[in-house]
Amino acid sequence: MVQNIIEVRNLSKSFDISTKEPGLKGTIKHFFRRETKSLKVIKDISFEIKEGEIVGFLGANGAGKTTILKMLCGLIYPSEGSILVSGYLPFRRKENFLKNITLIMGQKQQLIWDLPPIESFYLNASIYDLDKFEANKRIKKLSEMLEVDEELYIPVRKLSLGQRMKSELLAALIHEPNILFLDEPTLGLDINAQRNLRKFLQKYNKETNATICLTSHYMKDITSLCKRVICVHEGEISYDGKLDLLLKKLSPVKEILIVCRSEEDAVKLQNFGFTVKNKIKNEITIKIENNSITSSLKTILNNFDIEDLLINEPPIDEVIGKVLIKKDYDI
Amino acid sequence: MLEYRVEIALWAISGIIPFFMLNIWTNNNLNESIKISEVMLSRYFLCAFFVRQFSVVWVVFSFEEDSLMGKISPYLIQPLNPFFRYFAQHLAEQITRFPFALIIAFFFFIFNPESIWMPNLGILLLSIVSTFLSFLIQFLIQSIVACLCFWTEKASSIERLIFIPTLFLSGLLAPVVSFPAYVKSWIYLTPFPYLIDFPANLLSGNETNIGGGLSMQILWIFLLFPLFKKIWSEGTKKYTAMGS
Numbered sequence A: 001m002v003q004n005i006i007e008v009r010n011l012s013k014s015f016d017i018s019t020k021e022p023g024l025k026g027t028i029k030h031f032f033r034r035e036t037k038s039l040k041v042i043k044d045i046s047f048e049i050k051e052g053e054i055v056g057f058l059g060a061n062g063a064g065k066t067t068i069l070k071m072l073c074g075l076i077y078p079s080e081g082s083i084l085v086s087g088y089l090p091f092r093r094k095e096n097f098l099k100n101i102t103l104i105m106g107q108k109q110q111l112i113w114d115l116p117p118i119e120s121f122y123l124n125a126s127i128y129d130l131d132k133f134e135a136n137k138r139i140k141k142l143s144e145m146l147e148v149d150e151e152l153y154i155p156v157r158k159l160s161l162g163q164r165m166k167s168e169l170l171a172a173l174i175h176e177p178n179i180l181f182l183d184e185p186t187l188g189l190d191i192n193a194q195r196n197l198r199k200f201l202q203k204y205n206k207e208t209n210a211t212i213c214l215t216s217h218y219m220k221d222i223t224s225l226c227k228r229v230i231c232v233h234e235g236e237i238s239y240d241g242k243l244d245l246l247l248k249k250l251s252p253v254k255e256i257l258i259v260c261r262s263e264e265d266a267v268k269l270q271n272f273g274f275t276v277k278n279k280i281k282n283e284i285t286i287k288i289e290n291n292s293i294t295s296s297l298k299t300i301l302n303n304f305d306i307e308d309l310l311i312n313e314p315p316i317d318e319v320i321g322k323v324l325i326k327k328d329y330d331i
Numbered sequence B: 001m002l003e004y005r006v007e008i009a010l011w012a013i014s015g016i017i018p019f020f021m022l023n024i025w026t027n028n029n030l031n032e033s034i035k036i037s038e039v040m041l042s043r044y045f046l047c048a049f050f051v052r053q054f055s056v057v058w059v060v061f062s063f064e065e066d067s068l069m070g071k072i073s074p075y076l077i078q079p080l081n082p083f084f085r086y087f088a089q090h091l092a093e094q095i096t097r098f099p100f101a102l103i104i105a106f107f108f109f110i111f112n113p114e115s116i117w118m119p120n121l122g123i124l125l126l127s128i129v130s131t132f133l134s135f136l137i138q139f140l141i142q143s144i145v146a147c148l149c150f151w152t153e154k155a156s157s158i159e160r161l162i163f164i165p166t167l168f169l170s171g172l173l174a175p176v177v178s179f180p181a182y183v184k185s186w187i188y189l190t191p192f193p194y195l196i197d198f199p200a201n202l203l204s205g206n207e208t209n210i211g212g213g214l215s216m217q218i219l220w221i222f223l224l225f226p227l228f229k230k231i232w233s234e235g236t237k238k239y240t241a242m243g244s
Helices: A023-032 A065-072 A117-127 A132-146 A161-173 A191-208 A219-225 A243-250 A263-270 A290-303 A316-325 B002-014 B017-027 B030-034 B038-053 B059-068 B082-111 B121-147 B155-169 B181-187 B197-204 B210-238
Strands: A004-019 A035-050 A054-058 A080-085 A101-105 A179-183 A211-215 A228-233 A236-242 A253-260 A275-280 A283-289 A306-312
Touching: A004 A065, A004 A211, A035 A065, A035 A080, A035 A211, A035 A236, A054 A065, A054 A219, A054 A316, A065 A080, A065 A179, A065 A211, A101 A161, A117 A132, A117 A161, A132 A161, A132 A191, A161 A191, A179 A191, A191 A211, A191 A219, A211 A219, A219 A316, A228 A243, A228 A316, A236 A243, A243 A316, A253 A263, A253 A290, A263 A275, A263 A283, A283 A290, A290 A306, B017 B030, B017 B038, B038 B082, B038 B121, B038 B197, B059 B082, B059 B121, B059 B155, B082 B121, B121 B155, B121 B197, B121 B210, B197 B210
Parallel strands: A054 A211, A054 A228, A101 A179, A179 A211
Antiparallel strands: A004 A035, A004 A080, A228 A236, A253 A283, A253 A306, A275 A283
Protein backbone atom coordinates (compact mmCIF):
# COMPACT_ATOMS: atom_id res chain seq x y z
CA MET A 1 0.00 0.00 0.00
CA VAL A 2 1.32 3.44 -0.91
CA GLN A 3 2.13 5.55 2.15
CA ASN A 4 0.97 9.10 2.75
CA ILE A 5 4.00 11.35 2.43
CA ILE A 6 2.13 14.55 3.28
CA GLU A 7 -0.53 14.78 5.96
CA VAL A 8 -2.27 18.07 6.68
CA ARG A 9 -4.84 18.42 9.46
CA ASN A 10 -6.97 21.50 10.21
CA LEU A 11 -4.33 23.84 8.86
CA SER A 12 -4.88 27.59 9.10
CA LYS A 13 -2.67 30.58 8.46
CA SER A 14 -3.29 34.20 9.36
CA PHE A 15 -1.23 37.24 8.44
CA ASP A 16 -1.28 40.57 10.25
CA ILE A 17 -1.77 43.26 7.65
CA SER A 18 -1.44 46.96 8.46
CA THR A 19 -3.74 49.36 6.66
CA LYS A 20 -3.17 53.03 5.86
CA GLU A 21 -5.53 55.73 4.67
CA PRO A 22 -4.28 57.84 1.75
CA GLY A 23 -2.85 61.35 2.10
CA LEU A 24 -0.89 63.24 4.75
CA LYS A 25 -3.53 62.77 7.43
CA GLY A 26 -3.50 59.04 6.84
CA THR A 27 0.31 58.96 6.98
CA ILE A 28 0.42 60.85 10.31
CA LYS A 29 -2.30 58.63 11.76
CA HIS A 30 -0.45 55.55 10.49
CA PHE A 31 2.79 56.75 12.11
CA PHE A 32 1.27 57.23 15.57
CA ARG A 33 -1.44 54.64 15.59
CA ARG A 34 -0.97 51.82 13.14
CA GLU A 35 -4.06 49.82 12.43
CA THR A 36 -3.49 46.16 11.76
CA LYS A 37 -5.97 43.47 10.99
CA SER A 38 -5.54 39.76 11.00
CA LEU A 39 -6.28 38.17 7.65
CA LYS A 40 -6.98 34.45 7.66
CA VAL A 41 -5.70 33.25 4.31
CA ILE A 42 -5.92 29.51 4.94
CA LYS A 43 -8.95 28.22 6.79
CA ASP A 44 -8.95 24.86 8.46
CA ILE A 45 -7.89 22.66 5.56
CA SER A 46 -7.03 18.95 5.68
CA PHE A 47 -5.70 16.59 3.00
CA GLU A 48 -3.18 13.81 2.39
CA ILE A 49 -0.83 13.20 -0.49
CA LYS A 50 0.59 9.78 -1.29
CA GLU A 51 4.17 9.04 -2.25
CA GLY A 52 4.75 9.44 -5.98
CA GLU A 53 1.56 11.43 -6.58
CA ILE A 54 1.50 14.57 -8.70
CA VAL A 55 -1.06 16.95 -7.26
CA GLY A 56 -2.08 20.25 -8.79
CA PHE A 57 -3.23 23.10 -6.56
CA LEU A 58 -5.74 25.22 -8.43
CA GLY A 59 -7.09 28.56 -7.37
CA ALA A 60 -7.54 32.15 -8.40
CA ASN A 61 -4.89 34.74 -7.49
CA GLY A 62 -4.81 35.16 -3.71
CA ALA A 63 -6.77 31.97 -3.08
CA GLY A 64 -3.99 30.65 -0.84
CA LYS A 65 -2.39 27.89 -2.93
CA THR A 66 1.14 29.34 -2.74
CA THR A 67 0.73 29.87 1.02
CA ILE A 68 -0.11 26.17 1.34
CA LEU A 69 3.04 25.22 -0.60
CA LYS A 70 5.14 27.56 1.55
CA MET A 71 3.84 25.90 4.70
CA LEU A 72 4.37 22.43 3.29
CA CYS A 73 8.02 23.13 2.56
CA GLY A 74 8.60 24.84 5.91
CA LEU A 75 9.14 28.32 4.59
CA ILE A 76 6.40 29.83 6.73
CA TYR A 77 5.01 28.88 10.09
CA PRO A 78 1.40 27.69 10.31
CA SER A 79 -0.95 29.55 12.67
CA GLU A 80 -3.03 26.49 13.56
CA GLY A 81 -3.21 22.82 12.69
CA SER A 82 -0.56 20.26 11.89
CA ILE A 83 1.56 19.33 8.89
CA LEU A 84 3.68 16.22 8.52
CA VAL A 85 5.86 15.93 5.45
CA SER A 86 7.87 12.76 5.14
CA GLY A 87 7.46 12.33 8.91
CA TYR A 88 8.84 15.80 9.73
CA LEU A 89 7.28 19.02 10.96
CA PRO A 90 8.34 21.24 8.02
CA PHE A 91 8.74 24.54 9.90
CA ARG A 92 11.42 23.01 12.12
CA ARG A 93 13.55 22.74 8.97
CA LYS A 94 15.54 19.72 10.10
CA GLU A 95 18.51 18.91 7.91
CA ASN A 96 17.20 15.51 6.80
CA PHE A 97 13.86 17.04 5.87
CA LEU A 98 15.48 19.83 3.86
CA LYS A 99 17.66 17.31 2.02
CA ASN A 100 14.49 15.55 0.90
CA ILE A 101 12.59 18.48 -0.58
CA THR A 102 12.94 21.29 -3.05
CA LEU A 103 10.95 24.39 -3.87
CA ILE A 104 10.95 25.99 -7.27
CA MET A 105 9.26 29.32 -7.74
CA GLY A 106 8.78 30.46 -11.30
CA GLN A 107 9.38 34.09 -10.44
CA LYS A 108 12.30 33.62 -8.05
CA GLN A 109 15.79 32.40 -8.71
CA GLN A 110 18.54 30.92 -6.64
CA LEU A 111 21.26 30.89 -9.30
CA ILE A 112 24.09 33.37 -8.79
CA TRP A 113 23.34 36.09 -11.33
CA ASP A 114 26.86 36.96 -12.46
CA LEU A 115 28.31 33.46 -12.58
CA PRO A 116 27.62 30.51 -14.91
CA PRO A 117 25.02 28.03 -13.57
CA ILE A 118 27.68 25.36 -13.09
CA GLU A 119 29.11 27.41 -10.19
CA SER A 120 25.72 27.43 -8.45
CA PHE A 121 25.41 23.68 -9.02
CA TYR A 122 28.75 23.03 -7.32
CA LEU A 123 27.76 25.35 -4.47
CA ASN A 124 24.49 23.48 -4.00
CA ALA A 125 26.34 20.17 -4.23
CA SER A 126 28.54 21.29 -1.31
CA ILE A 127 25.52 22.46 0.68
CA TYR A 128 23.93 19.04 0.23
CA ASP A 129 27.18 17.21 1.07
CA LEU A 130 27.76 15.74 -2.38
CA ASP A 131 31.33 15.02 -3.41
CA LYS A 132 32.61 16.30 -6.73
CA PHE A 133 32.32 12.91 -8.46
CA GLU A 134 28.67 12.45 -7.39
CA ALA A 135 27.88 16.09 -8.22
CA ASN A 136 29.33 15.73 -11.73
CA LYS A 137 27.40 12.49 -12.25
CA ARG A 138 24.11 14.13 -11.26
CA ILE A 139 24.79 17.29 -13.26
CA LYS A 140 25.46 15.16 -16.33
CA LYS A 141 22.32 13.08 -15.83
CA LEU A 142 20.04 16.05 -15.19
CA SER A 143 21.53 18.17 -17.98
CA GLU A 144 20.86 15.31 -20.41
CA MET A 145 17.26 15.03 -19.17
CA LEU A 146 16.80 18.79 -19.41
CA GLU A 147 18.74 19.06 -22.67
CA VAL A 148 21.10 21.74 -21.46
CA ASP A 149 24.78 21.70 -22.25
CA GLU A 150 26.88 24.76 -23.06
CA GLU A 151 24.40 27.01 -21.21
CA LEU A 152 25.93 25.70 -18.01
CA TYR A 153 29.10 27.69 -18.69
CA ILE A 154 27.49 31.01 -19.64
CA PRO A 155 26.77 33.65 -16.93
CA VAL A 156 23.16 33.41 -15.75
CA ARG A 157 22.40 37.02 -16.71
CA LYS A 158 23.15 36.14 -20.38
CA LEU A 159 20.74 33.19 -20.52
CA SER A 160 17.21 33.27 -21.92
CA LEU A 161 14.31 32.74 -19.53
CA GLY A 162 13.83 29.15 -20.73
CA GLN A 163 17.53 28.31 -20.35
CA ARG A 164 17.54 29.93 -16.93
CA MET A 165 14.50 27.99 -15.78
CA LYS A 166 16.09 24.72 -16.85
CA SER A 167 19.23 25.66 -14.93
CA GLU A 168 17.08 26.60 -11.92
CA LEU A 169 15.50 23.16 -12.07
CA LEU A 170 18.88 21.51 -12.27
CA ALA A 171 20.13 23.49 -9.26
CA ALA A 172 17.00 22.62 -7.31
CA LEU A 173 17.19 18.91 -8.13
CA ILE A 174 20.89 18.21 -7.76
CA HIS A 175 20.29 16.64 -4.34
CA GLU A 176 17.64 14.34 -5.86
CA PRO A 177 14.79 15.36 -3.58
CA ASN A 178 11.79 13.04 -3.35
CA ILE A 179 9.28 15.84 -2.76
CA LEU A 180 9.07 18.74 -5.22
CA PHE A 181 7.08 21.88 -4.50
CA LEU A 182 6.64 23.79 -7.74
CA ASP A 183 5.06 27.22 -7.67
CA GLU A 184 4.20 28.21 -11.22
CA PRO A 185 7.31 26.64 -12.73
CA THR A 186 6.34 27.47 -16.31
CA LEU A 187 5.60 31.14 -15.66
CA GLY A 188 6.76 33.26 -18.59
CA LEU A 189 8.08 30.35 -20.65
CA ASP A 190 7.19 29.92 -24.32
CA ILE A 191 5.03 26.98 -25.44
CA ASN A 192 7.97 24.74 -26.38
CA ALA A 193 9.82 25.45 -23.16
CA GLN A 194 6.66 24.75 -21.18
CA ARG A 195 6.19 21.43 -22.97
CA ASN A 196 9.84 20.42 -22.39
CA LEU A 197 9.56 21.26 -18.72
CA ARG A 198 6.40 19.19 -18.37
CA LYS A 199 8.05 16.26 -20.17
CA PHE A 200 11.00 16.53 -17.82
CA LEU A 201 8.80 16.55 -14.71
CA GLN A 202 6.88 13.51 -15.96
CA LYS A 203 10.16 11.69 -16.57
CA TYR A 204 11.58 12.71 -13.19
CA ASN A 205 8.43 11.50 -11.43
CA LYS A 206 8.52 8.20 -13.35
CA GLU A 207 12.20 7.54 -12.73
CA THR A 208 12.42 8.59 -9.07
CA ASN A 209 8.81 8.16 -7.86
CA ALA A 210 9.08 11.71 -6.49
CA THR A 211 5.98 13.39 -5.11
CA ILE A 212 5.16 16.65 -6.87
CA CYS A 213 2.94 19.44 -5.57
CA LEU A 214 2.34 21.98 -8.28
CA THR A 215 0.56 25.28 -8.69
CA SER A 216 0.08 26.76 -12.12
CA HIS A 217 -2.22 29.10 -13.96
CA TYR A 218 -1.49 27.22 -17.19
CA MET A 219 -4.15 24.52 -17.42
CA LYS A 220 -1.94 22.51 -19.75
CA ASP A 221 0.53 22.02 -16.88
CA ILE A 222 -2.24 20.65 -14.72
CA THR A 223 -3.93 18.46 -17.31
CA SER A 224 -0.73 16.88 -18.59
CA LEU A 225 0.89 16.30 -15.18
CA CYS A 226 -1.77 15.93 -12.51
CA LYS A 227 -4.30 13.15 -12.07
CA ARG A 228 -5.44 14.75 -8.84
CA VAL A 229 -6.22 18.38 -8.14
CA ILE A 230 -6.96 20.36 -5.00
CA CYS A 231 -9.01 23.46 -5.71
CA VAL A 232 -8.52 26.29 -3.25
CA HIS A 233 -11.06 29.06 -2.93
CA GLU A 234 -10.54 31.89 -0.44
CA GLY A 235 -8.37 29.69 1.77
CA GLU A 236 -10.66 26.68 1.76
CA ILE A 237 -10.58 23.49 -0.26
CA SER A 238 -13.50 23.49 -2.64
CA TYR A 239 -12.54 20.25 -4.41
CA ASP A 240 -10.03 17.49 -3.78
CA GLY A 241 -10.12 14.58 -6.17
CA LYS A 242 -9.44 13.29 -9.67
CA LEU A 243 -9.12 15.89 -12.39
CA ASP A 244 -11.12 13.91 -15.00
CA LEU A 245 -13.95 13.46 -12.52
CA LEU A 246 -13.98 17.20 -11.89
CA LEU A 247 -14.08 17.90 -15.60
CA LYS A 248 -16.90 15.44 -16.15
CA LYS A 249 -18.90 16.94 -13.33
CA LEU A 250 -18.31 20.50 -14.41
CA SER A 251 -18.82 19.82 -18.04
CA PRO A 252 -21.38 17.02 -18.44
CA VAL A 253 -22.18 17.83 -22.08
CA LYS A 254 -20.18 18.04 -25.28
CA GLU A 255 -20.97 20.20 -28.27
CA ILE A 256 -21.08 18.47 -31.65
CA LEU A 257 -20.98 20.39 -34.90
CA ILE A 258 -22.67 18.39 -37.66
CA VAL A 259 -22.41 19.35 -41.32
CA CYS A 260 -25.33 17.78 -43.22
CA ARG A 261 -25.29 17.17 -47.00
CA SER A 262 -28.42 19.28 -47.36
CA GLU A 263 -30.20 21.96 -45.43
CA GLU A 264 -33.27 19.68 -45.46
CA ASP A 265 -31.38 17.09 -43.40
CA ALA A 266 -30.29 19.81 -41.00
CA VAL A 267 -33.90 20.84 -40.45
CA LYS A 268 -34.88 17.18 -39.86
CA LEU A 269 -32.04 16.84 -37.34
CA GLN A 270 -33.15 20.05 -35.65
CA ASN A 271 -36.54 18.52 -35.01
CA PHE A 272 -35.23 15.08 -33.98
CA GLY A 273 -35.18 15.80 -30.26
CA PHE A 274 -31.57 16.82 -29.57
CA THR A 275 -30.74 20.01 -27.69
CA VAL A 276 -29.80 22.39 -30.46
CA LYS A 277 -27.39 25.22 -29.74
CA ASN A 278 -27.59 26.84 -33.16
CA LYS A 279 -28.16 26.16 -36.84
CA ILE A 280 -26.70 27.93 -39.82
CA LYS A 281 -27.81 26.58 -43.21
CA ASN A 282 -26.67 22.94 -43.33
CA GLU A 283 -24.51 23.22 -40.18
CA ILE A 284 -26.07 22.43 -36.83
CA THR A 285 -24.53 22.40 -33.36
CA ILE A 286 -26.12 20.11 -30.77
CA LYS A 287 -25.37 19.39 -27.13
CA ILE A 288 -25.11 15.76 -25.99
CA GLU A 289 -24.49 14.43 -22.53
CA ASN A 290 -21.12 12.71 -22.11
CA ASN A 291 -22.65 9.36 -21.18
CA SER A 292 -24.80 9.12 -24.30
CA ILE A 293 -22.34 10.32 -26.93
CA THR A 294 -21.77 6.94 -28.58
CA SER A 295 -25.44 6.01 -28.85
CA SER A 296 -26.42 9.48 -30.04
CA LEU A 297 -23.74 9.52 -32.72
CA LYS A 298 -24.86 6.06 -33.94
CA THR A 299 -28.44 7.34 -34.27
CA ILE A 300 -27.33 10.43 -36.18
CA LEU A 301 -25.10 8.49 -38.58
CA ASN A 302 -27.80 5.88 -39.24
CA ASN A 303 -30.61 8.34 -39.89
CA PHE A 304 -28.98 11.33 -41.57
CA ASP A 305 -26.72 12.00 -44.52
CA ILE A 306 -23.74 13.54 -42.78
CA GLU A 307 -20.87 15.23 -44.60
CA ASP A 308 -18.70 15.95 -41.54
CA LEU A 309 -18.88 16.19 -37.76
CA LEU A 310 -16.71 17.72 -35.08
CA ILE A 311 -16.82 17.00 -31.34
CA ASN A 312 -15.86 20.09 -29.35
CA GLU A 313 -14.35 19.61 -25.91
CA PRO A 314 -15.23 22.63 -23.80
CA PRO A 315 -12.10 24.74 -23.16
CA ILE A 316 -10.57 23.42 -19.94
CA ASP A 317 -9.67 26.92 -18.74
CA GLU A 318 -13.35 27.82 -18.96
CA VAL A 319 -14.41 24.71 -17.09
CA ILE A 320 -11.84 25.06 -14.30
CA GLY A 321 -12.50 28.79 -14.18
CA LYS A 322 -16.00 27.99 -12.94
CA VAL A 323 -14.70 26.21 -9.89
CA LEU A 324 -12.19 28.94 -9.09
CA ILE A 325 -14.65 31.78 -8.86
CA LYS A 326 -17.35 30.10 -6.83
CA LYS A 327 -16.80 28.44 -3.48
CA ASP A 328 -19.88 26.25 -3.36
CA TYR A 329 -19.98 25.25 -7.00
CA ASP A 330 -21.94 22.06 -7.24
CA ILE A 331 -19.21 19.45 -7.53
CA MET B 1 33.32 42.67 -15.75
CA LEU B 2 35.24 45.97 -15.65
CA GLU B 3 32.54 47.60 -13.53
CA TYR B 4 32.98 44.94 -10.82
CA ARG B 5 36.72 45.60 -10.62
CA VAL B 6 36.13 49.34 -10.45
CA GLU B 7 33.50 48.78 -7.75
CA ILE B 8 35.96 46.81 -5.61
CA ALA B 9 38.64 49.48 -6.09
CA LEU B 10 36.16 52.21 -5.11
CA TRP B 11 35.15 50.19 -2.06
CA ALA B 12 38.77 50.01 -0.99
CA ILE B 13 39.30 53.74 -1.59
CA SER B 14 36.07 54.60 0.26
CA GLY B 15 37.64 53.27 3.46
CA ILE B 16 40.33 55.96 3.60
CA ILE B 17 38.61 57.92 6.37
CA PRO B 18 41.47 57.05 8.84
CA PHE B 19 43.89 58.96 6.57
CA PHE B 20 41.72 62.08 6.74
CA MET B 21 41.63 61.72 10.51
CA LEU B 22 45.43 61.33 10.60
CA ASN B 23 45.74 64.58 8.69
CA ILE B 24 43.46 66.40 11.15
CA TRP B 25 45.34 64.98 14.15
CA THR B 26 48.85 65.75 12.92
CA ASN B 27 48.08 69.18 11.45
CA ASN B 28 46.69 70.28 14.81
CA ASN B 29 49.38 68.53 16.89
CA LEU B 30 46.63 66.71 18.75
CA ASN B 31 48.88 63.66 19.17
CA GLU B 32 50.86 65.52 21.82
CA SER B 33 47.81 65.66 24.09
CA ILE B 34 47.58 61.85 24.14
CA LYS B 35 51.33 61.31 24.31
CA ILE B 36 51.63 59.38 21.03
CA SER B 37 54.36 60.26 18.57
CA GLU B 38 53.40 61.38 15.09
CA VAL B 39 54.98 58.26 13.60
CA MET B 40 53.06 55.93 15.90
CA LEU B 41 49.86 57.81 15.22
CA SER B 42 50.34 57.53 11.46
CA ARG B 43 50.97 53.79 11.85
CA TYR B 44 47.86 53.53 14.00
CA PHE B 45 45.66 55.13 11.35
CA LEU B 46 47.21 53.02 8.58
CA CYS B 47 46.45 49.92 10.66
CA ALA B 48 42.95 51.24 11.38
CA PHE B 49 42.50 51.48 7.59
CA PHE B 50 43.64 47.85 7.17
CA VAL B 51 41.49 46.55 10.01
CA ARG B 52 38.49 48.41 8.61
CA GLN B 53 39.13 46.98 5.14
CA PHE B 54 39.02 43.44 6.47
CA SER B 55 36.28 43.78 9.06
CA VAL B 56 33.71 45.97 7.34
CA VAL B 57 30.28 44.31 7.21
CA TRP B 58 27.20 45.12 5.15
CA VAL B 59 25.11 42.00 5.80
CA VAL B 60 22.16 44.00 7.12
CA PHE B 61 21.69 45.73 3.76
CA SER B 62 22.04 42.51 1.74
CA PHE B 63 19.73 40.59 4.03
CA GLU B 64 17.14 43.37 4.16
CA GLU B 65 16.93 43.53 0.37
CA ASP B 66 16.81 39.75 0.00
CA SER B 67 14.23 39.45 2.73
CA LEU B 68 11.93 42.15 1.39
CA MET B 69 12.17 40.81 -2.16
CA GLY B 70 11.62 37.21 -1.04
CA LYS B 71 15.05 36.21 -2.37
CA ILE B 72 15.99 34.34 0.79
CA SER B 73 13.10 31.90 0.35
CA PRO B 74 15.09 29.38 -1.73
CA TYR B 75 17.99 29.62 0.73
CA LEU B 76 15.76 29.04 3.75
CA ILE B 77 14.83 25.59 2.54
CA GLN B 78 18.44 24.52 2.10
CA PRO B 79 20.26 22.75 4.93
CA LEU B 80 22.54 25.74 5.47
CA ASN B 81 21.75 28.93 7.33
CA PRO B 82 21.56 31.73 4.70
CA PHE B 83 23.92 33.83 6.83
CA PHE B 84 26.73 31.46 5.82
CA ARG B 85 26.25 32.69 2.26
CA TYR B 86 26.65 36.29 3.36
CA PHE B 87 29.62 35.28 5.49
CA ALA B 88 31.29 33.65 2.47
CA GLN B 89 30.52 36.69 0.32
CA HIS B 90 32.22 38.96 2.86
CA LEU B 91 35.30 36.74 3.06
CA ALA B 92 35.53 36.53 -0.73
CA GLU B 93 35.32 40.30 -1.05
CA GLN B 94 37.96 40.81 1.62
CA ILE B 95 40.37 38.64 -0.34
CA THR B 96 39.57 40.55 -3.54
CA ARG B 97 40.14 43.82 -1.75
CA PHE B 98 43.56 42.86 -0.40
CA PRO B 99 45.68 43.95 -3.42
CA PHE B 100 43.94 47.34 -3.53
CA ALA B 101 44.59 47.85 0.18
CA LEU B 102 48.27 47.03 -0.42
CA ILE B 103 48.47 49.60 -3.22
CA ILE B 104 46.97 52.26 -0.91
CA ALA B 105 49.47 51.30 1.83
CA PHE B 106 52.30 51.58 -0.73
CA PHE B 107 51.28 55.15 -1.57
CA PHE B 108 50.89 55.92 2.13
CA PHE B 109 54.51 54.88 2.74
CA ILE B 110 55.73 56.93 -0.21
CA PHE B 111 54.27 60.06 1.42
CA ASN B 112 55.18 58.95 4.98
CA PRO B 113 58.50 57.07 4.65
CA GLU B 114 59.23 57.52 8.37
CA SER B 115 56.20 55.36 9.17
CA ILE B 116 57.57 52.27 7.45
CA TRP B 117 57.91 49.38 9.87
CA MET B 118 57.65 45.61 9.86
CA PRO B 119 55.71 44.00 12.71
CA ASN B 120 57.19 40.74 13.97
CA LEU B 121 55.59 37.52 12.82
CA GLY B 122 53.89 36.78 16.15
CA ILE B 123 52.27 40.22 16.31
CA LEU B 124 51.28 39.99 12.66
CA LEU B 125 49.55 36.64 13.22
CA LEU B 126 47.81 37.90 16.38
CA SER B 127 46.68 41.00 14.50
CA ILE B 128 45.21 38.86 11.72
CA VAL B 129 43.37 36.78 14.35
CA SER B 130 42.19 39.92 16.12
CA THR B 131 41.00 41.50 12.86
CA PHE B 132 39.09 38.32 12.03
CA LEU B 133 37.52 38.34 15.51
CA SER B 134 36.58 41.99 14.96
CA PHE B 135 34.94 40.96 11.70
CA LEU B 136 33.04 38.19 13.52
CA ILE B 137 31.77 40.63 16.18
CA GLN B 138 30.59 43.10 13.56
CA PHE B 139 29.07 40.32 11.47
CA LEU B 140 27.14 39.03 14.48
CA ILE B 141 25.95 42.50 15.53
CA GLN B 142 24.74 43.24 12.01
CA SER B 143 23.19 39.79 11.63
CA ILE B 144 21.20 40.33 14.82
CA VAL B 145 20.03 43.69 13.50
CA ALA B 146 19.32 42.12 10.10
CA CYS B 147 17.03 39.55 11.73
CA LEU B 148 14.87 42.45 12.93
CA CYS B 149 13.70 42.56 9.28
CA PHE B 150 11.32 39.80 10.29
CA TRP B 151 9.54 42.33 12.52
CA THR B 152 10.27 45.82 11.19
CA GLU B 153 11.08 45.33 7.48
CA LYS B 154 13.51 48.26 7.72
CA ALA B 155 16.30 46.95 9.90
CA SER B 156 18.91 49.11 8.14
CA SER B 157 17.47 52.15 9.96
CA ILE B 158 18.35 50.50 13.27
CA GLU B 159 21.82 49.73 11.92
CA ARG B 160 22.25 53.47 11.32
CA LEU B 161 21.74 54.01 15.06
CA ILE B 162 24.47 51.51 15.86
CA PHE B 163 26.76 53.05 13.26
CA ILE B 164 27.03 56.28 15.27
CA PRO B 165 28.65 54.75 18.38
CA THR B 166 30.67 52.45 16.11
CA LEU B 167 32.10 55.46 14.32
CA PHE B 168 33.03 57.35 17.48
CA LEU B 169 33.92 54.59 19.92
CA SER B 170 35.63 52.03 17.67
CA GLY B 171 38.79 54.06 17.14
CA LEU B 172 38.11 54.92 13.52
CA LEU B 173 38.08 58.68 14.12
CA ALA B 174 40.39 58.77 17.14
CA PRO B 175 42.27 56.21 19.21
CA VAL B 176 40.19 55.30 22.26
CA VAL B 177 43.13 56.35 24.43
CA SER B 178 42.29 59.96 23.56
CA PHE B 179 38.99 59.84 25.49
CA PRO B 180 38.84 61.02 29.13
CA ALA B 181 39.61 58.26 31.64
CA TYR B 182 36.04 57.91 33.00
CA VAL B 183 34.62 57.67 29.46
CA LYS B 184 37.27 55.13 28.48
CA SER B 185 36.35 52.85 31.36
CA TRP B 186 32.81 52.66 29.97
CA ILE B 187 33.88 52.35 26.36
CA TYR B 188 35.99 49.28 27.15
CA LEU B 189 32.88 47.54 28.45
CA THR B 190 31.24 47.83 25.02
CA PRO B 191 32.24 45.81 21.94
CA PHE B 192 33.19 48.95 19.97
CA PRO B 193 36.89 49.43 20.91
CA TYR B 194 37.57 45.82 19.95
CA LEU B 195 36.43 46.46 16.41
CA ILE B 196 39.20 48.83 15.23
CA ASP B 197 41.13 50.32 18.15
CA PHE B 198 42.44 47.10 19.68
CA PRO B 199 43.53 45.31 16.47
CA ALA B 200 44.97 48.56 15.04
CA ASN B 201 47.00 49.24 18.21
CA LEU B 202 48.17 45.63 18.22
CA LEU B 203 49.36 45.72 14.61
CA SER B 204 50.92 49.18 14.81
CA GLY B 205 52.96 48.26 17.88
CA ASN B 206 51.26 50.72 20.24
CA GLU B 207 50.97 49.70 23.86
CA THR B 208 47.96 47.45 24.36
CA ASN B 209 46.75 44.61 26.56
CA ILE B 210 46.90 41.74 24.07
CA GLY B 211 45.45 39.02 26.33
CA GLY B 212 42.68 41.27 27.64
CA GLY B 213 41.76 42.54 24.18
CA LEU B 214 41.59 39.07 22.60
CA SER B 215 39.63 37.74 25.59
CA MET B 216 37.09 40.56 25.30
CA GLN B 217 36.71 39.89 21.57
CA ILE B 218 36.06 36.20 22.23
CA LEU B 219 33.70 37.05 25.09
CA TRP B 220 31.62 39.31 22.85
CA ILE B 221 31.42 36.58 20.21
CA PHE B 222 30.21 34.12 22.86
CA LEU B 223 27.60 36.62 24.04
CA LEU B 224 26.39 37.62 20.60
CA PHE B 225 26.22 34.19 18.97
CA PRO B 226 23.44 32.71 21.17
CA LEU B 227 21.55 35.98 20.86
CA PHE B 228 21.78 35.70 17.08
CA LYS B 229 20.60 32.08 17.17
CA LYS B 230 17.61 32.98 19.35
CA ILE B 231 16.56 35.98 17.28
CA TRP B 232 17.01 33.95 14.07
CA SER B 233 14.85 31.12 15.33
CA GLU B 234 12.10 33.50 16.52
CA GLY B 235 12.36 35.65 13.41
CA THR B 236 11.97 32.81 10.91
CA LYS B 237 8.64 31.98 12.56
CA LYS B 238 7.54 35.49 11.59
CA TYR B 239 8.80 35.18 8.01
CA THR B 240 5.98 35.65 5.54
CA ALA B 241 7.98 35.02 2.36
CA MET B 242 6.56 38.16 0.85
CA GLY B 243 7.51 38.99 -2.68
CA SER B 244 7.50 35.31 -3.59
